[in-house]
Amino acid sequence: MSITLESKIPSGPVGIKWSKYKQDMKLINPANKRKYDVIVVGSGLAGASAAATLGELGYNVKCFCFQDSPRRAHSIAAQGGINAAKNYRNDGDSIYRLFYDTIKGGDFRAREANVHRLAEVSVNIIDQCVAQGVPFAREYGGLLDNRSFGGAQVSRTFYARGQTGQQLLLGAYQALSRQIYAGTVTMYPRTEMVDLVLIDGHAKGIITRDLITGAIESHSGNAVVLATGGYGNVFYLSTNAKGCNVTSTYRAYKKGALFANPCYTQIHPTCIPVSGDYQSKLTLMSESLRNDGRVWVPKKEGDSRHPKDIPEGDRDYYLERKYPSYGNLAPRDIASRAAKQVCDEGRGVGPGGRGVYLDFSDAIQRFGQNKIEERYGNLFEMYERITGENAYDQPMRIYPAVHYTMGGLWVDYELMSNIPGLFVIGEANFSDHGANRLGASALMQGLADGYFVLPQTIGGYFATQKNGKYSPDHAEFKQAEAEVRARTNRLLSIKGKRTVTEFHRELGKLMWDNVGMARTEASIKQALERIPALRQEFWENVNVPGSGDDLNPALEYAGRVADFLEFGELLAYDALQREESCGGHFREEYQTEDGEALRNDEKYAYVAAWEFKGTDQFPALHKEELTYEEIRMAQRSYK
Amino acid sequence: MAASAESMQASSRGLILRLWRSSIGKKYVMAVTGLGLFGFVIIHLAGNLQIYLGPNAINAYGKLLKSNPAVLWSARFVLLAIVALHILTAIQLTKANRKARPVKYAAGKPVASTFAQRTIVISGLIILAFIIFHLGHFTIGFVDPQLLEYEDILGRHDVYRMMVTGFSNPIISIFYIISMGLLLLHLSHGVSSLFQSLGLRSKKTFGFFDKLAKGAALVLFLGNCSIPLSILLGIIK
Amino acid sequence: MNLTLRVWRQKNAKTAGQFVTYQARDISSEMSFLEMLDVVNEELIKSGEEQIAFDHDCREGICGSCGLVINGTPHGPLAATTSCQLHMRFFKDGDTITIEPWRAAPFPVIKDLVVDRTAFDRIIQAGGYVSVSTGGAPDGNAVSIPKDDADKAMDAAQCIGCGACVAACKNASAMLFVSAKISHLGLLPQGKVEADHRVLNMVAQMDEEGFGNCTNTGSCEAACPKEITLDNIARMNRSYAKAIFKSKLS
CATH class of the missing domain: 3.90.700.10 (Succinate dehydrogenase/fumarate reductase flavoprotein, catalytic domain)
Structure with missing residues (x-):
């Protein structure tokens, strides 16, 4: 398969691209929407808001999460707040300023068009959440309170005590619950996506494991939306929840989706x-x-x-x-x-x-x-x-x-990956934060994607597609199911001497010490040398007790760590090729005299999108050049 | 399957039935009947305290109560209905509660609940037994039929003598006092609880209702116990 | 420190469970309670046994996944603390700790210490939201909300849906959970519009799920890791009366 990275950015000035896109977009007849099945994996801010909004629009949605309830996704742990260019404080904020700050904060490694759209819809998010009953902090006059956050010069952060993520997630969860009650969304809690199914090059469904019964099942649809969060747990110790994992996005990567900028870790x-x-x-x-x-x-x-x-x-x-x-x-x-x-x-x-x-x-x-x-x-x-x-x-x-991890699956302006019909939203994609994310912008991006962007762009995809959905009995599904079963059985049959946690800890330490907050060519190479050996040992010496036919936390964990053991290598390759320092990627060789990140805009102002070529094979690098039309790149200084 | 309020609205089931079928509705029934009984207990005590005014006052009061059979029997009927409803609801709620929590914890003690709260069903049951005895004692007469036949010089039922004689038996008096203790226990939780069930309690008034309940229960206890005690101690004879 | 654990083990919903005793050795007082269980589980796995299954995720007290009854108390001895935030410094060397799952008929055991709490989700689905679809919301500042109301709504909205209130209640009543959502939304002008429907539908669903009744003991409030208070239940009782009488009149 030859890959061309087409970002599909609409033409025209950055300020009108999104309006223009929406004007030009083909629409789906409301009466026909229920004929489209959309699979949404993940129920955090991005997944829950997308599933709810798609349901409201009339699509037939299936939403999956590995937790016992969609309300538990890790978005819930975000404390600080959510940015929006409301300028309620009259302190000079604007959509343009939020756009500029985000690009600059991302060390000029994000797409202008995406970021501008994010800043535009940020204001709608606040309105939407207030209407849902999110109890944002208020002033005595009864208006919304704002604070300045993460070194921003303006007060544009909305918050609900120290639990902004919780309140926003509950808002999205409640909207989702309303759709579940209305029957437009079917929820599958305690269900983990274990593979992506492609038919004729399009994403047409997923394979899941029911975590209670162990049943391996096929779910088909007209499109698949991944909203499965970041990969911070590749370092073992992180602020992510224990269950956060890379499995869904990594499986998609193995099926041909490009993984972009994995080395950007905050x-x-x-x-x-x-x-x-x-x-x-x-x-x-x-x-x-x-x-x-x-x-x-x-x-x-x-x-x-x-x-x-x-x-x-x-x-x-x-x-x-x-x-x-x-x-x-x-x-x-x-x-x-x-x-x-x-x-x-x-x-x-x-x-x-x-x-x-x-x-x-x-x-x-x-x-x-x-x-x-x-x-x-x-x-x-x-x-x-x-x-x-x-x-x-x-x-x-x-x-x-x-x-937080800024990298993720590569997506175009429509949030669709290079696999047609596979959409990726929230932290799981790479799109809006560049090399580094501003404080209080993660919640904004998750909800922007889920409430306002994806529900529009996915319709555009459906309108141009002739081929619909397939039966879950299709040969591709059956084959994928068989592969998943074989892998499960293999994990259970090794019966080695070391626990999954031990492998995860070792990988995490390796990653943290060598590809952590400061990296060198030598340290990365050392990691690259040791990861394959560790992976091999895992498949020979891991001990996963129990069976595949019931709730088995060790088995779930083993599957996730097996993917981290491959993904860690990809992250290291990306860190190795990017011979500059920018945002969340710091190469000790590339720093200013003051210890500041030293970018190389001439050579590295691109998105590094990796193509899977086989386990133990070097992945292929594709580059999407970043062009800045609105903003001039500048070196930041905090002296 | 989700029970939809709309479908319930559409049907012609009455308000009472809807209340009766919901957990909160049943709590209202518990609270309202409880409030009624609480009111009765207060009036009952106020009437009985007239014993301290001497035989004439309390015998006159006794005659007044019985002067209009229609009123008397209506009142008795209403009271009986309230008691029956209070008990029936309690049985239903208790059954539902047991069903909701079939397995007890193996370790530890109950979280944060008081003795009065945990024993409200037991105290209620013993109070019921007491009420039956009490009615038998002073109203129906199956304990000692003679008590109901005393007459004073004006030909009225001699309530005063009935009480003095009735409470002269220390065993009966002690039983009364113990029962009043249980009533104290029952009301100290029940009365504040009824305000909560009716949604009348708030964070601010929480302490007030709690104190009110405990205070009222204590006053009732002391008032009720004072009579048999006074008789036993010979203050009233 | 060394501890003796009595842990409820149950293979699945259909089979009967029992307590199994384990020794937890060399436990650091700096560990969280779940990390202590991790240590025990690592040893179990190494001896080829299945690990003790328990729900957990964020391990910072906000996701509401974890829920262990520790020595008879949901989330253990420390007030306003989830199981994951309880640390071993609150135990002594040589202690015996009994660990049980939430006990309530509407929360059937799935395995070991893991219970099914989807009843809570169904209650929210029945009405725990403001029925607004994405788009078309007025400006966030179009309606001003008194700070006091917003603060009270936030107090109630902090509920993490862990189910400790149900687990603590001798009647397995879900009233604290349900009333927290009814209060949160009912206190805000956006939520008042459909407050009557909400309380009727949510209470009907709560009853349908088989939760017990509130006997106003306050155990739920004491066990709640987010300090949700009993006055929410009073508020719900009030709203319910209002809603049911209004629905009769209309």
């Missing part, structure tokens, strides 16, 4: 550090803490004194020292790498020496403990619950952790 600087080998996941604490906390480590290596016993003179407030104008508010990637650097120097604190202090004593002295409690009370409580330490009394310990 690291969040303020997470609670690892406390021991048993650590199962990391917990993020809102970045807002850096507004009042000062980051420091001891000046001396191996200084094991209690933080309160370390005098001012022996402390290194390294962010304030290195970045005098931004100080503790330096951008996420810079703050993260700086923390890694001081820990690499042996100056880290806490168990394993992987942590830095975030100290509130100055702020407490200045504003009083009450004020700090008012601002961050819930975060301090959460910190104490996990660490048992009182952060009013002694500094918090923080360390960066993988938080």
Whole structure:
């Protein structure tokens, strides 16, 4: 199959592309919509909003999630907020400014047209969510409250306490529930997609495993929408939920969908550090803490004194020292790498020496403990619950952790992958954040794709397609089912000596140490050397007890980790070929004197889209050149 | 299968039936009948406390109550119906509750509930037994038929003497006092609970209703117990 | 520390379950309760046994997946804390810990400590939403909402749907869960429009699922990891009366 990356960006000025697209779009007769079956995999912000909206439009939707309820998807854990260019604060915000900030924040590695559309629909999202009854924070006058977030110069972030993701997801879940009740959407909870089925080159269905009965089933449809989130758990430890996985998108990749920019991984600087080998996941604490906390480590290596016993003179407030104008508010990637650097120097604190202090004593002295409690009370409580330490009394310990992945399946302007009929939305696609995502933009993108973009563009696809859906008894389905069964049986029959978790941990450490927040050619090559061996050992020595005929968490997990063991390699290939630093991809060889990411716009202003050529084979690289018509590329500086 | 309110609306089933079929509706029945019984208990005590005013007052009160048989029997009938409804609803709710929670936890103790809350069904059942005895004792006369035949000099039923004689038996009095203790227990949860069931309680008034219930239950307990105690101690003779 | 665990093991919904005793060795006080179970599971897998199945996902107290009855208390001894956020420093060396699934007829056991909570989803499907379709919503600031109402709605909206309220209730009543959604939407002008339908439909579905009745004991409130309060139930009772009498009049 020869692949041409056609982004299908409408012509005309960036500001009118989306309107023009909608005007030109072919429509489906309302009476005919129910004849189209749409399969939506995932029920987070993107999946739930898409399934609900498609149902409202009259399509016949099947929605799948591996959790016991669509309300549990990991979008629920987002804390900070959601951006929208409402300019309610009269502080100079506009659609153009949000567009510009997003492109710049993404280090000029995103598509202008997509990002502008995102900024345009951001305002509709807020209206939609308010109408659904999302209890956004309000001012005393009764109007919506906004705050500035993640270093933005304007206040455009809408929030619902520290649980914005939860409230937005519940809004989408409720809209989805309404459609389930109306019969337009059939929900399949505790059901995992394990393969994608292509017929004549078009995505026509999926194979699923019922996690309770173990039944392998075929579901056919006119189109498949993947809304399955990111791949942060390839690092084992991340702020993602335990169940987050790459399986759906990776299976699609193996069926021919291109995987774009997998090396763009976002690291969040303020997470609670690892406390021991048993650590199962990391917990993020809102970045807002850096507004009042000062980051420091001891000046001396191996200084094991209690933080309160370390005098001012022996402390290194390294962010304030290195970045005098931004100080503790330096951008996420810079703050993260700086923390890694001081820990690499042996100056880290806490168990394993992987942590830095975030100290509130100055702020407490200045504003009083009450004020700090008012601002961050819930975060301090959460910190104490996990660490048992009182952060009013002694500094918090923080360390960066993988938080979000900008890469994902390649999609065109219509959010369709290179496989016709396969749409990818939310974190699962690569499209809007470039090399780095702004704070409070993940929720915006998920909902933009699900409520406003995909439900339009998918109709355009249907209108141009003659071939409809196939019976789930079609030979392609049967063959895919057989392959899935064979793979399940193989996993169960190895009966080796190591657990799935052990393999996942080893892979995660390998990825984190070598392809983590700072990478070098040598470290990436080392990872590439070791991953295939680990993968081979997995298939020879993993122990998956139990059977495939009932709820078997070990089996589910094994299938996901098997995919991570292949995907990790792809991520490393991508990191290796991108010989520049940009956003969430930092190659130590490419940095300015100040330790800033050094982009190479001449050579690398492209989207790297990878084509599967076989396990243990080098994937083929396709490039989509990024052209900037509106915005001039510039080097950022946070000094 | 989802039960649709619209389809229920469309049918001609009455409001009562709809209330009766819903969990919250049944709680209203429990609350309203409970409120009725609570009111009765208060009036009952107020009447009985007239014993402290001497034989003339309470015997006159007794005569007044019986002066109009139509009113008397209507009141009795209504009371009986309320009691029956309260019990019937309680049985239905309890059955549904047991069905909803067939398996008990192997470890630990119940979360955050008080003794009064957990024993409301038991206390109710014992109070029912007490009511039957009490009616037999002072209204129907199957405990001691003579009690109902006392007459004072004006030819009225001598309620005063009936009570004094009735409570002179320490065993009966102790049984009364224990039963009043259970009523205290029952009402201390039941009365505040009825405001919750009727949706009249809010975060602000939560403590108020709780105190009101406990206070009223205590006053009732003390008032009711004072009579047999006074008789036993010879304050009233 | 070393602990003795008595864990409910049940192969599937059809077979009977029983308690099985396990030893949890070398447990760090810094571990979360679920990490302690992870450690036990790793050993089980290595000895070729099936791991203890339990629901979990975000492990930061917001997704509502996890739910263990720990020593008779849903989510364990710590108030306002989900099972995943409970840490082992609240236990002592040598403790025996009994771990059971949620017990309620409408939440049948699927396996071990995993129960089926789809009854909650069906209750939401019956009316736990504002019936607006995508598009056509007025400006977010078109209707102002008193801050106090928005805050109260948010208090109720924090429910994570874990089911601890049902598990704690001696009657397996779902009233705290249902009333939280009814309060959240009913307090906002957007949700008031169909408040009557909502409460009638959701309560009907709640009854249909076989949840028990509220006897106002407050166990649910005590077990709720998100501190949803009993006054939501009172509010629901009030709304229900209003709705049912209005529907009779119309």
